[in-house]
Amino acid sequence: MSALPPQYNPKDVEEARYAWWESQGFFRADPDPKRKPYTIVIPPPNVTGILHMGHALNNTIQDILIRFARMQGFNALWVPGTDHAGIATQNVVEKALAKEGKRRQDLGREAFLKRVWEWKEQYGNTILYQLKRLGASCDWRRTRFTMDEGLSEAVLEVFVRLYEKGLIYRGNYIINWCPRCQTALADEEAPRTETQGKLYHIKYPILRQGTGDRGQGKTTPVSRPMSPVSAFIEVATTRPETMLGDTAVAVHPKDKRYKTLIGKHAILPLVNRKLVIIADEAVDREFGTGAVKVTPAHDPVDFQLGKKHKLEFINVMTDDAKMTNVPKPYEGLDRLDCRSKLIVDLEQQGFLGRIDEHVHNVGHCYRCHTAVEPRLSPQWFVKMKPLAEPAIKAVKQGTIKFVPARWTKVYLNWMENIQDWCISRQIWWGHRLPVYYCESCRRRQETGDRRQAKAQRVSRPMSHVSEPGVIVSKTRPERCPTCGGTELAQDEDVLDTWFSSWLWPFSTLGWPKKTKDLAYFYPTDTLVTAQEIIFFWVARMVMAGYFCMKRPPFTTVSIHGTVRDITGKKMSKSLGNIIDPLEMIGRYGTDALRYTLVTATAIGQDIFLSEERFAAGRNFANKLWNATRFVLAQDGIEKYRVLPKAGKVPGTFSVADRWILSRLQQTTARVTKSLEASLFNDAASALYGFLWHDFCDWYVEIAKHVPAEQQPATRAILRHVLEQALRLLHPVMPFVTEELWQHLRQGTTKPPVSRLMSHVPISIMKAEWPKVEKRLIDREAERLFERLQAVITAIRTTRSELNVPVESRPPVHLASPQAEVRMFFEIHRPLLQQLAALGDISVEAKRQAVRHAAAMVVDGVEVLMPLEGLIDPAKERARLQQRLDDLTRQRAQAEARLKDRQFTTKAPAEVVEQTKTRRAELQDTAKKVSEHLAVLQGM
C-alpha cells in the first residue's frame, strides 16, 4: 500500500472502498447458530424516490447500528429493498406516456403494467445506489421489492387469511377520493392542509307545516314549485356543489333558534327536493348559522349522520369529479365549474346569503396534491380492532419499546382509536386483489332485485356480509363454489402499497415459507424511522407481526427527528429549501455528511440544517487524515503491533502516556454506552473531542518532543490510541476510518506468513469493538496531566494578553511547596519549554521576588515569568488586580454556599467537603496573587 497522500480526498477512497467491502462479502449475513443475530429491516424506500436528507439521516443511523453490532460480534443483517409505491410509480409512468400523447387506458392494463416494470428495471434501483454512496452496509444479495414473487405470495396469503377470519370486508364508505389519480386514499395519504376558501351561506326555504308527509328521511321530489314557503333556514358550506346531493338539514337539538323546525322540512333550492330537518349533537351551534346541510354521500360527518338518521345517499359525482345524478344544467359539469354556476343561479333566485372568506383544512392527495373529494364508494377494508389488540398489549408490556419513550403514548392513542383500513386502490400498479366475482351469481342477484334500478343513483352503505358469488382465493378459481359457474372476473382494484410493506420484517425473510432465515433472524432488533411514519407503517407492522408470526416484528422502535432547514421548515421541493445529500457528499464526502447529520441533534429532536455544518465534518475527516500521516511518519512505527505493558519497552509510560490511555478508556466507555442508548450525537462528539483535542492537540504535540529513550513507548501508544479510536469512530465515519486503519495496519503488521495470522481482521468493519481496559484507567495521571495543561494554558494566555512574542523564549520560575509537584515539573521541564515556548525553567519551593514579572497562580502552582522590558508594570498590575477581584467574588460565592451546606444535615458530607476544598483553593490562590500584586506595587 502506498503512503497516504498529503491531501484527503473523499472521492478517491469512498467508491473503491465500498466496492471492496462488498466484494469481500463483509455485508453478508447468513444463519449461524453459533452467533447471535442482529437484524434491521430498512423502511423500504419508495421505488420512485431519490435520496433526500431524511433518508440520509435515517439510513446513517441504521448503518451506525448495524456496523456497531457487527463489530461487537453479532451476526448483523440489514435487509434492503424498495416498495412499489403504487400511485407514485403509476404517476411517473403515466406522465411519460402523456409525453407520447397516450393514456394508460390506450395501452390497456397488461401493456401498461409491462411499461411500469420496464421503468422499474431501468430506474427503480436509483435509491439503492444512493444508499451505497451513503455507505449503507446492507446485504445486497437479499434486496427485495414488494412486488417480488415471494413478497406477492405473502400479500395474497395474508389477504386470504384475514378474509377467512372475517377481518376483510367490502363496503360502501366515505373515502378520500383523488379525482386526478382516480383512486381511494387512506386518511394518512390525504394530509390536510390549510386552504383559503369561502364559506357560502345558502337559504333553504322551509316547507310550511302541514304539507308533505312526516315520514322519516323519505325524500320525494316536490312536484310543485315552492309556493308554500314561509321562511328560510340558512346553511353554510364550503362546497356548494355538494348541495345537489343533500338529503337533510341538521341542527343541534338544544339550539333555540331552530327548535321549532326540527322534524319539519326544507326545500333544496334549484333541485326542489324535500329535506327533513333533523337534530343531532354533532352539529356545532357556534359555527356558521348553526344549521348544516347534510350530504351523506360526500362528507364523512354527513355520512355518519346519514346512517344514524337513515337518510338517502345520493352520489352526485363521477370518478373524475364531474357532476352526475343532478338536474340538467349541472349534469356533467366539473365540480368547480358547477360550483360557480350554482352560485350564480342561487344568487339570481335569491337563495344566496353571505359569502365569507374561510380558512379550512382540506385533504390533499399526498402524491399529486389535488384536493380530495370525500365520496361514497365501494371499497375493501381491514377490520383493525382485533389486529390492534396484541399490538397494544406488546407496547404496554414493554415487549416493544419506543426510543424516545414519549412516542409510546402517541402510538397507543392511535391504536386505541384505530379506524378500519381502506386497502383497495383504483389503480393498476400493485397487487391485484385476490377476489373473483361469479358473473352468473351477479346476474341472478340483479334480476332478483329489479327494484334497485335506481341503485345507480342511490347506494346504501354495506356492512360486512359474505356475499354469494364473491370468491377470495390465492389462485384463480376454476369455478364458482356457489353455482359452479366458470365465468369469473377478478376484481379490478389493487391493494394499498402499505398492504405489502406492513409484512416487510418477515416477508423479506421468506414468509409464508418456514425458512431458516425466518427462524434465525426474526424478530428483528431495531426499527429506525421518522415520526411521520409511526401510523403508516410502524403500527401496521406490529399488527402484521402478531397476526402472521404471533411475535413482534422488532423490539425497539427508534424515532428520529424530521430534517428541517434553518428556518424550521420541512425540507421540500416545493419550498426550494432542499439541501441535497448527494450534493453534500460530492462536496464534503460521505463521512462528513454522516458525521454532521449525527451530531446535528439528540435523537428524537428535529434537525435544522444549513450547509456550513457539513464543512465541520469534512474538517474532522481531514484532521484524522493528517494525524494518521503524522503517526505513520514516526520512525519504526511498524514495530508496534500491540500496546506493550509499561516497562516492556525502553522507557516507562510517562504521565502523558498514562493520561491519553486513560482518556481512551473513558472515551470507549462513553461511546459504547451512548451508541447502546441511541445517543448518536453524544457518541460522535465524544470522539470528536477526544481525537481532536486530546489526541491531536496534546498528545501528538507532546509526542514530537519526547526524549529519545521514551520514544518507543510513545510510538506504541500513538499507534494504539489512534487505531482504537478509529474503530470507535467507524460506525459514524466508515470510509475515512477504513482507509486510515488500513494504512496503520499495513504500516504496523507484517504480512500474514502463516495461518496463525488468519484471525487478524482485514477490515476495520470486522475488527473487534474496543473494550474498556480498567487497568488503564488512571485518575492520578489525569489529575497530574490536567495540572500540566493548566500551567501551559495559563502561560500561553498571559503571553497572549501581554503580547509577548513567540520568538522571545522567556524563562519561567515555578514554585510549589509540594515536593511531588516540583518533581513532576522537573521531569516535564522540556515539555513545558516546548509547548509554552519558554526558555529556562526553574522549579523551587518558594516563590522568588522577581521584579518586572508576569505572575500566575495555577492549581496551587505559582508561575513567574520575568519579562524585563517586555511588559508594562501598570498593565500587569491591572491584570493582577482584575484577577484578584474575580477571585474575591468567587470566594464570597463559595463562602455563601458553604454556609448553606454546612449548617444543614441534608447536604451530603461529600458536597460540603468539595465546597470547603474549593474555598480553600480560592483563598490560597487569592493570597498568592495579592502577594504578587504587592511586589509589583513596590516598584
Next chain:
RNA sequence: GGGCGGUUAGCUCAGCCGGUUAGAGCGCAUGCCUCACAUGCAUGAGGUCACAGGUUCGAGUCCUGUACCGCCCACCA
C-alpha cells in the same frame, strides 16, 4: 378542541440520577505559514439558562402557571 415538543452565547445546538466555575461547533476579535493538518495552531470576547411562582440546604435540570415558536391528532360544514 385535545396531545406533544421547544425556548440555554450573535447563529445552530448539547447539558444524564438536582451538586464545584453552564459546554461544543460555526461566526467574531487578536497573534501565528511552529518540520501531520491554514480544512490548521494559540488566545480571547460573548450567557439574568423565555417569564412568574413553588419544592429543596442547593434548580438550566423537578413541580405549577404564563408567554411565544413548532409539530401531531380530531367530524368546524
